[in-house]
Amino acid sequence: MSAAEKQRRKEEKKQRQKELEKQWDEEDKEEEKKRRKKKQKKKEKEAREKEERSKWERQEREREERERREREREEEERRQREAKPHPTWWNQSDDDEKQNDECILS
Secondary structure, three states: OOHHHHHHHHHHHHHHHHHHHHHHHHHHHHHHHHHHHHHHHHHHHHHHHHHHHHHHHHHHHHHHHHHHHHHHHHHHHHHHHHHOOOOOHHHOOHHHHHHHHHHHHO
16 A cells, blocks of 8 residues: 555545544534423423413412402301391381381371
């Protein structure tokens, strides 16, 4: 094998090595791109889940608050009903008594 042929083979080997390294770099870039894309999708999914969880928790708090207000309103209505005097003849107002007296006298 002549020196020129050895040199040519050496150059070809270097060229193949460069091409392989370039191919590997491209593959590495593609893999990195895929990893970043996957990571981004995961972040987006987590963000959606967090938003859904927050929305659900807010709706749950609102529902509990409505139920609490409803219970308080019902309790207040019950207290007011219990506090009202029952309409009996000894609880009638003076006007009612006058009307009754007038009816009796006439």
